Amino acid sequence: MTTPDSRRSRRAGSDILRTAIRRNIGAMAWGTVLMGMYQAGETAFPIALGLIVEHTMQNRSTGSLGLSIAALAVIITTVSLSWRFGMRILQKANTTEAHRWRVEVAACGLQPVARDVDLKSGEILTIATEDADQTADIVEVVPMLISSMVAVLVAAIALGLADLRLGLLVMAGTVAILSVLGVLSRRIGSSTKEQQARVARAGAKVADLITGLRPLHGFGGNHEAFLSYRKVSTEARQQSVVVARVNGAYAGTALGLNAVLAASVSLTAGWLAFTGQIGIGDLVMAVGLAQFIMEPLRLFSDMPKYVMTARASAERMALVLSAPPVAGPGAETSPAPGGSLEIDCVRYGALHGVKFDVPPGEFTAIAAYQPRVAADLASILAVNVGPDRYEGVVRLSGQELRELPVETVRERLLVNPYDGEIFAGTLRSNIDPAGTSRTVPEAVEASMLTDVVALHRQGLDYEVRDRGANLSGGQRQRLSLARALAADTEVLVLHDPTTAVDAVTEQMVARNIAELRRGRTTVVITSSPALLDAADRVLVLGEGAVTAEGTHRELLATDEAYRLAVAR
Template sequence: MVRTSARGGGAANGRGGGAANGRGGGGAGILRRTVARNRGRLAIGTALLAVHQIAETLVPIAIGIIVGRAISTGDTRSLVASVAGLALLFLVLTVAWRLGARFIVFAMQREAHLLRVEVAGRILHPRGVRTDLRSGELLTVSTSDADREAWILDVIPRIVAALVAAVASAATLLVIDVPLGLAVLIGTPVILGLMQLAAPLITRRATAAQEATARASGTATDLVSGLRPLRGLGAERAAAARYRDASADALRSTLHAAKATGIFVGASVTVSALLAVGVAGVAGWFALQGRITIGELITVVGLSQFLIEPLGTLARMPGFLATARASADRLALVLDADPMVPAGSQSLPSRVTLELADVSYRSLRGLDLRAHPGELVGVLAHRPQDAEALAHLLSGHVAPDDHDGTVTVGGVRLAEIDLAQARGGVLVEPHNTDLFAGTVRSNVLAGSPDADHTEVRRALTASAAVDVVDAHPDGLDLPVTDRGASLSGGQRQRVALARALLSRAPVLVLHDPTTAVDAVTEQAIAEGISRMRHGVNGHEAPERAHTTVLITSSPALLSVADRVLVLDEGRVVGEGTHADLATADENYRKVVLR
């Protein structure tokens, strides 16, 4: 595995279908795992919410008893005792709700946090993750989908508590009058069965809405990160139109999901309310006939009104369950995805010759390339896609089965080298690199925290970034905002180069490291790279020999290379020193000496 400076393991195309790190099972498996690892708090919270619902059910029963045995008889002592008992009942239901909700909310927030950390860990893992989700979509998965999947910890207690309330109400009605109890016992399962018929539709609509929202977030992330180039190209309108289309699609999907859920909930609540009203009406008729007492009538009417709440809860829960399942399915796209590259187990050789043999990847076709220890090799690609493909291949973000041919370091296949050693041995500094929020010091020392001041100064000088430090009173403590936005393009590029040089990686691959600087600075950087990586005389002792590959069309950089390889149509078509190629190769001269 090759490391990319200041970047985590990347993602490549293709959805992962296998289990990673012992996971698997898709969204259903993630939901089961969530329930299992929060079973303690979930059980306590569910029990407390069930107690709350039982206490809520007892309230109309207690009022009916007070009317029948205290108010109707005029017994003051019974009335006082009944009111005290009712107050205790309200105390129990309040405390049970507060404590139960606290357990449930804590479990939800903790699970959402664990999922966010887990998804971020998978995305940033050095081995990478095989998924076709874009950066913005991955951001949505690690935030909103993580939060929504944790809703399952709220859905389960609410369903259980609502069922407990319905059963307790039905049991009470059975005691009062069998037909009334049977109406609830039969009507409730019928309502639940009808609700389940619409659950698949709601799940599909919720999944589509979340996918559309994620795509819109991905588009927004891409546009924000590429805002400067878009402005340079004058493509703001086209970019805005693209985002409007993605946003409109997300809005339509969300409205479709909301419409389906609204119709479903409205129909379910209406049916539940009709059941409650029907029970209350029949109870009134029975009271007129003398089959039940006034106190029992009050109890039945109270329970009928109360039943609307748990039945309404049961009506709403499928929508929340569908959303949680849809988010779990999206989390599974990352958590169950296969890693991009194997971990490897072999040691990094002491002398690291970098060799590509008959490699085909993207636009590369049968590429042969060798860079010896202590050698500074320049690579000129006539086609930009060849340069991009070579840099990406060497970055370690490409699975072994995604390319043909072999990539070896010191004679050992790159994929077979221990991951940590490979990351310490080969560094690819990409063309578009990022800086972290912090200071110049923290960015330069990001890969070499133990470097002393002298080494840092050498790296800054070699990259021509020393003027960025010397020109500001804060020096190395000059603040840097996220992605280095507080610096100019040239300053950002030079600080990133200093970070790469300071790492002293045995193999360093630089892809167009001087595109944002002027010709004078570029010449200074070329000499600095040669001096710091290969010594004043062009070489170092064998045990400290460094290999450097410069993928560039810069004449200043190519002029300091020991030899230059010319790529065209995905393969090497020429080789020699910069001076020889500039004299003998007309195409090389046109591209480099422009």
């Protein structure tokens, strides 16, 4: 099991590949032996034919011919069984290793602590699928590379025994082929890495556009959105063409060089037989090997390309697996019960020395005049910004967040963003993902999601599409709010929970939140008059600091800037 500490350690693509090899060393060893037997058997076939021709022409014996046929049968059986079981072992190890990496990347992507990686969710999805599969290919590639080397080596030795020049020709030709292809494979690695990144960005872009399809229709942004996606997709297509061109050049060069080597071996053997330096059996063996060696040479020359592709994918996986969390786990302690929240002289981004405290059980609303101020405050409370990246202190029930494990903070303090994700599943599974909440009905009623539940015959078991594609913006927002309320945490922070609902619904939601959360600490970052009026106290953040405090109605009567900012 991977620990959080191990996930925080820096990992390069080469380390990931070494890990994959180390975890599958047994399967790779057996696979190498069996695939080596397969390649040796393939190579032995033309050698056996040459020996049969040589001895049959000399002895002209029926017994020798029968023995030769039996030997060929043994070789064919060995080739068939070794391929079957060798590939079974390697492919099982490959798929198992791909599963491990998919799970590990997904676990990192789903960590509650945000990571300092410039990757969108769509890109992480690509890394957790395609890149994980291509990285795991190293488990299969290495045994195939070694077994192909075995075939080339056996062929070179057999030809060398017939005539040293033939063996040296095979060895020199193989080295030359690999040298040329090694240069091309490095180009493939860099091109493939860039292609994977651009395709992932295009996938992330289209996912974001689908999520915002309804708002785009609303303000007529469809055409601009299409153009932005078309630009990203075109870049991905152009890079794919580059990769295809490089792959084509690689495959064509490999095929051409292999054919040249096979032809050179055949012509040299023909010349040696013509001059009487080798026998007719050796000629048959050499011509047969020149044909059979094409397959292991093709595999041998293809392997560097797969190795570079696996390494490019591993480097992309390392972006997720080795990215440090923005907040490391604190000591294994738990804050005292109560649920107070204190912000003490916090400076970060648009926040300039924010200082306030929320006593246990109070419903506090925060009116931020600038959206950036609200976003930065929500990020800090959600531990999306590590304590080492801002000045000041945030305390939960009197204990600093930096001293608490992230899991403990999340259990006691829940920050629900204004753009909370909706998952494919049912309304019930979105509201109560763990299936442990005892307040689902109350949360549904408080968030005014009752109309959505009543609208469908399945009720809470109504199927929701990925990202809530079959719900309106207001329905998605109320579903996200219901999930936050059903969590029933000690301290709840809501960031603009009603921006997509109408004024009447907003008024009822505000009263319901105040009633449902009575006696528990609740903070709402909002400019909604309904929520501000329902709060016990309102804090005004202007220019990144607290500039006023009081009830909503007191501030309306005494603060002109506040009245202009929130009055609708």
